[in-house]
Amino acid sequence: MKASPPPAEHRRRDASRTRQALLDAARGRFARDGYSSTTVRDIADDAGVNVALISRYFASKEGLFAACLATAVDELRRSTGDVPLDRVAESIAAQTAGIGSGAVPNQLALLFRSSGDERADEIRLGVLRTSGERLATAAGWQPGRPGADELLLRAQLVLAAAIGTALLRSTTRLEPLAAATEADLVAPLRDLVGGLLGPPPATPDPPGHPGGPTPTA
Amino acid sequence: MKASPPPAEHRRRDASRTRQALLDAARGRFARDGYSSTTVRDIADDAGVNVALISRYFASKEGLFAACLATAVDELRRSTGDVPLDRVAESIAAQTAGIGSGAVPNQLALLFRSSGDERADEIRLGVLRTSGERLATAAGWQPGRPGADELLLRAQLVLAAAIGTALLRSTTRLEPLAAATEADLVAPLRDLVGGLLGPPPATPDPPGHPGGPTPTA
DNA sequence: GTGGCATGTCAACAATTGTTTACTTCCCAT
DNA sequence: ATGGGAAGTAAACAATTGTTGACATGCCAC
Numbered sequence: 001m002k003a004s005p006p007p008a009e010h011r012r013r014d015a016s017r018t019r020q021a022l023l024d025a026a027r028g029r030f031a032r033d034g035y036s037s038t039t040v041r042d043i044a045d046d047a048g049v050n051v052a053l054i055s056r057y058f059a060s061k062e063g064l065f066a067a068c069l070a071t072a073v074d075e076l077r078r079s080t081g082d083v084p085l086d087r088v089a090e091s092i093a094a095q096t097a098g099i100g101s102g103a104v105p106n107q108l109a110l111l112f113r114s115s116g117d118e119r120a121d122e123i124r125l126g127v128l129r130t131s132g133e134r135l136a137t138a139a140g141w142q143p144g145r146p147g148a149d150e151l152l153l154r155a156q157l158v159l160a161a162a163i164g165t166a167l168l169r170s171t172t173r174l175e176p177l178a179a180a181t182e183a184d185l186v187a188p189l190r191d192l193v194g195g196l197l198g199p200p201p202a203t204p205d206p207p208g209h210p211g212g213p214t215p216t217a
Numbered sequence: 218m219k220a221s222p223p224p225a226e227h228r229r230r231d232a233s234r235t236r237q238a239l240l241d242a243a244r245g246r247f248a249r250d251g252y253s254s255t256t257v258r259d260i261a262d263d264a265g266v267n268v269a270l271i272s273r274y275f276a277s278k279e280g281l282f283a284a285c286l287a288t289a290v291d292e293l294r295r296s297t298g299d300v301p302l303d304r305v306a307e308s309i310a311a312q313t314a315g316i317g318s319g320a321v322p323n324q325l326a327l328l329f330r331s332s333g334d335e336r337a338d339e340i341r342l343g344v345l346r347t348s349g350e351r352l353a354t355a356a357g358w359q360p361g362r363p364g365a366d367e368l369l370l371r372a373q374l375v376l377a378a379a380i381g382t383a384l385l386r387s388t389t390r391l392e393p394l395a396a397a398t399e400a401d402l403v404a405p406l407r408d409l410v411g412g413l414l415g416p417p418p419a420t421p422d423p424p425g426h427p428g429g430p431t432p433t434a
Numbered sequence: 435g436t437g438g439c440a441t442g443t444c445a446a447c448a449a450t451t452g453t454t455t456a457c458t459t460c461c462c463a464t
Numbered sequence: 465a466t467g468g469g470a471a472g473t474a475a476a477c478a479a480t481t482g483t484t485g486a487c488a489t490g491c492c493a494c
Contacts, residue, residue: 037253156394164381177373195412
């Protein structure tokens with residue numbers, strides 16, 4: 001019937017397609033089981049391709065992990081690119097909910113799965129650092145100011161909460177957290193972010209609170 | 218010189234001592250590197266004993282992990298035994314700070330390192346579940362009440378934040394979070410817990426907030 | 435059609451893993 | 465002191481891991 005090979009259809013041999021299949025399978029495995037618990041044969045089986053192709057397309061298992069990390073970092077950078085403070089909760093909820101609860105399996109969780117590779121650690125640390133600074137900036141952070149360090153610390157605690165949530169949701173069946181929808185998460189996350197980065201909640205008496213976060217207004 | 222063997226001194230052969238050495242070494246490795254990245258030879262070398270003793274004393278690597286998990290769970294249960302709501306932040310700060318920043322390396326982080334073992338997952342899930350319920354109870358939770366589910370969800374988010382903080386602190390060098398002292402962490406954590414579990418912060422207009430947590434007073 | 439090259443498969447490799455077995459060494463009650 | 469058993473050691477085991485090379489197969493330009 002079909003005289004010419006339809007380009008949109010499934011070709012029997014397509015390098016970019018199998019490459020992508022490997023990336024998808026690897027991302028899911030790495031995010032759920034971690035780096036060293038995942039074997040290249042697992043990934044290849046999930047992707048439905050031969051094991052040797054991992055070495056061919058990504059040079060090594062670590063290369064594949066680095067590629068996964070790169071795409072995860074890209075997506076994170078894109079979806080968290082300077083969100084205003086009052087949209088942070090929505091953004092985290094979207095990330096931890098998986099955007100489709102199936103299609104994209106938790107870049108946040110993946111970002112945190114150690115690989116033993118030093119470059120991966122550098123990438124991870126860089127992302128965390130810039131994310132924290134961006135978040136702190138949205139909360140009024142300016143380096144050098146009095147109290148700047150604590151504000152940055154608070155922003156990093158927000159990141160820690162987001163990562164912890166992503167990990168708990170993707171590796172345990174702790175209900176109701178594991179099955180919570182994005183909508184379920186927004187309100188609590190808003191309170192979490194607000195408590196950490198919002199204006200100081202009118203501390204009546206406790207003497208602590210050294211230089212609370214500078215009010216945005 | 219020494220005629221009789223001094224019991225308080227270091228005997229050359231002491232089963233309980235080497236057993237404890239193995240436990241300590243294993244807990245550190247598991248918490249920092251995860252289960253599958255840690256080899257039994259690593260642990261044995263850290264403890265300064267022979268590899269075969271792991272199988273002798275704990276039957277297997279998984280048995281050793283289970284033993285570590287059990288002690289961690291014990292310590293967690295003891296140190297978080299029904300703390301009042303206004304002491305939760307201190308408790309989390311103490312846990313994530315490591316109580317001595319060196320001696321006890323993060324039970325929280327260890328609690329979360331997957332092992333692939335089904336029993337370990339059960340233990341972990343049980344601890345998380347009861348911890349969440351205890352925390353929610355301290356915040357006024359009563360099962361069945363309207364809004365009870367969201368309050369439990371909020372308590373579990375506190376746990377996620379604590380675990381994320383512990384993991385971030387023990388596996389990255391993200392400053393200032395990684396080097397923050399227990400005292401540095403208390404105030405931000407108090408705001409985090411307060412934001413999630415405290416009395417609803419006098420929401421002026423947003424229609425959400427379905428049945429906020431019942432005020433303690 | 436057909437040659438050439440990209441794509442995919444198979445089998446084997448060396449290294450590492452957890453575990454076991456046989457053996458040695460030390461402590462202690464007799 | 466001395467035999468017996470506990471404590472520790474060394475070497476080897478099978479299984480699994482990541483990786484590689486030689487080989488098969490399909491697709492496209494000509």
